Amino acid sequence: MEKTNTGNEKIDLTIEEERMNSSIEKSLYNPDGWSMWKRLRQFMIAIIAITLAVYVIYYAAAGGLPAWQHRAVFTSIFLILCFSTFSYRKGKEPGHLLFDAVPLVLSIALLGHAFFSYPEIALRQGASTLFDQIVATVMILLVIEGVRRTIGHAMAILALFFWAYIFIGPIFPGILGHQGFSYGRMTDALYTTTNGIFSDPIYVASTVLILFLIFAAFMMRTGVGQFFIEFAFALTGRIRGGPALASVLSSGLLATVSGNGAANASMTGPFTIPLMKRVGYTKTFSGAVEAVASQGGQIMPPIMGAAAFVMAEYTGIPYIEVAGYALLPAILFFTVVGVVIYFQARRLGLEGIPGHQLPNFWKLVAGKGYLILPLVIIIVLMVSGYSPMRAGMWALLSVFILSLFKKESRLNVMAILAALEKGIRNAVPTVMACAGAGIIAGSVIMTGLGMAFSRFAVEMSGGQLLPLLLLIMVASIILGMGMPTVSAYVILATVAAGALTQLGVPVLVAHFFVFYFGIFSGITPPVAITSFITAGIAGSNPLRTSVYSLRVGMAGFILPYMLVYNPSLSFDGSVPSIIFGIITALLGLVAFAGFIEGCMLKITAVWERIALLVAAVLLVTDHLWTDLIGLVLLAVVFIYQWRGNDKSTTVGISTEY
Structure with missing residues (x-):
């Protein structure tokens, strides 16, 4: 919906409150024609999400269940949320007896198994029973189906293939083949240990990621998202091409908090895209700029999304060092995107927005600038040696305290519950992606495919760095299409980063190389999820918008090479x-x-x-x-x-x- 005017009034940049409504609010206060069954179902989903959010916060503060049990319980609850929220048919309400109810019941059974089978299941590692193998099979199939419902067919098929590869590997020729493994070995590798489904991606999702998503939900509830948008327009709105520059700044700021390019585009696009179109940018260019800015926010510290936290686990490098290393490339990226916008504005002869239609910068900073303090707290605490999880916990507490300062940002009990629910429900696709990535990564490690691919890539490149970089770039873009960043990164880090380190590329540089291409595959045609979302908002052709997104964000495809050279x-x-x-x-x-x-x-x-x-x-x-x-x-x-x-x-x- 366009939120602009053509007179002398200030531009309305207010985020619609409806976008913030949660199921618990709707089920209690805003049924909107819902049946009693639907209201009850949504209320129960909200209670499950809120309970999990409270446990996650408690776990960050005081610890909780043992590692395997914590991750298994966490994944099982998210399977419950997945099958009670996402139908087997896209766009439909869950409710089919066979395809929705049965997976939901099985997910509840898996939750019970995770609670009551520990520590016995850990003691049976290497000697799994038939029942263990059945439970592992059910978990794997439900995760793959959850991935299909939330992420799409591409990643689900990929996860299914890699799972099958454990058994059919002997039929593959050359270095792609392996000797094959028993079902018991598969059960140990993917389920009863923390090396498969419950490996690093789920660990990060269940500790750091989920805490920061709850933090982001509280930030939005207290008006930080609104502040970012107003701040961006107040700072850049008067400059030539100002609305597009403001889109880059506001979307980048919001995406670094949310860690999700597609979700951020859905949030900020309805405001920034109409403003860009209003001053003369084409609808295709407007959609492309928003897509690039939203996707690029994932490379901007201090919060860079789940993949950056997983990178810290994979490399053993503290997250604050990972974020510090990412800062300069991120600044370069957004600077160059701004330059592209400025050049386009000169090409079209465009000007900025009149100052009287924009928020006053100094009044805005004086009145709402304190809302940025939670992000400052995160940075200070992590620099001081706190873990990301502990820093996120204290930042979350600071959001609540700061919200008490002014009436418009104050959180009542219902707003707190709604933010807790929102943070958990927003995480469902990402957690499913992490679990699916765990299946893939576990299969790759178990079968030795990662080492085989590294040798193959080095041989294909003739031992030369540039051909290897080009080969991995193409593989990264193809694998990343249609996948969340965390999934793309986990796969690429498992199979490709090792090849780069073999040719002398530093470990962190190698991981950033695949990390960047995994991110920017989200704006790379033909499958460019974020670009397709902004095209829908702009009313432009999706494929044409994705092509122009590639053009606007081309710096993201050059920066990885600059990091290497x-x-x-x-x-x-x-x-x-x-x-x-x-x-x-x-x-x-x-x-x-x-x-x-x-x-x-x-x-x-x-x-x-x-x-x-x-x-x-x-x-x-x-x-x-x-x-x-x-x-x-x-x-x-x-x-x-x-x-x-x-x-x-x-x-x-x-x-x-």
Whole structure:
């Protein structure tokens, strides 16, 4: 819904309250024609979600069940939420006796088994019974079906294939084959230990991720989401192309809290996209900018989504170091996206929004700036050595305390319960993805496929780094299509990151390489989930929007190579070399943005565009002579355009992409 006006009134940036309503609120106060059965079902789902949220917070503060039991209980409860919320047919209400009720009953049985079978099941590792094998099979099948309902067919089929690969591996030729495994070995690998379904992704989901999703729900309830949007428009709205720049800033801020590009696009898109269209951007460009900003928020610290926490577990590197390493590339990415927007604004001759229609920046900061303190607390605590889980717990407490300061942000009992429920229910697709990724990762580790793929990739590349990077990039994009970031990252980290480390790429750089491509596969056609969502909001063609998202967010596909070839971005080297490397990296991305848009200060001639492309390529690597040549080429184009800018105009040029 468009939230703008054409007069002199201020732009309405208010988030619709309906978007915040939870099942417990609707079932008690807003039935909206619901039957008594539906109200009761939604109320019970809300109670389950709230109970789990309270347990998660208690677990963060004081601990709880043993590791395997905690993860099994957590996964089983989310299976219950999945099958009571998502029908076997998309768009339908759950209620089918066979395809909805039976999985729900089985999920409840799995919950009972997780409670009452421990510690006996742990003592039977290596000697699983027939009953253990049946229970493991039921859990695996329910997880795969949960993935299908919440994520889609692609990942469900992939998880099913890797599970089957444990048994059919002997029929595969060469390095792709293995000797085969018994059903008991499979049960131990995927169910009765913490190496399969209940491995690191579920551990992260059940401790850190879920806590931060509850934190995000409380932040939205107290008005932080509203503050981010108003802050972004107050800061950038007056600049040429301001609404698009504000979209990048607000969506990036919100996505770093939510950790979910598609969900963030659904939240901010209805406000930012109409504003971009209003000042003259095409609907395709508007949808593309929102998609890139929302997806890119997952690379921006301090909260980068589940995949970054899983990366910390996989690499053994503290999360605060992972986040610190990600900060500079994230700043470069959003800076270059802003440059693309500015170049497009010059190309179309667009201006910003009049100041009287925007929030007053200083009044906004003075009145609501305190709402940003929970994010500051997270950073300070993690820098001080606190774990992400403990930092998230204290940040959650700070949100509640800060909400008491003003009447409009104060949380009553119902608002607290609704936020607890919202945080849990928002996590259902991600937890299903983590469980599915556990099946895949467990199968890969058990069969040795990860090592086999690494050897295969190195052989295919001839032992050369650049061909290997290109090969892994293609594999990352293909595997990441249609999957949540955490699923894509887990798979890629398991099968591909090892190949890079074999050729001398540092461990963290290798993981970031696949991490970035896993994220930006969300805006890569033909399956670009986030771009498709923003296309629906903008009223543009989904495929065309995803293609332009790729164009706007092209920096995300260059940054991973810069991390590999430019040690300065890893703060490796002397201070002058690091500063010089950062500057050349930024200018290289700016040059590439000019090449992509065909415009800087004005529309570029053919020779200028070619020079910008050559400059961008030369500035990727950290070599003095290539950097100097690239800088000279960029300077020549800029000076030529600047000196001739008064002789050529770009106003009024508009193309529907």
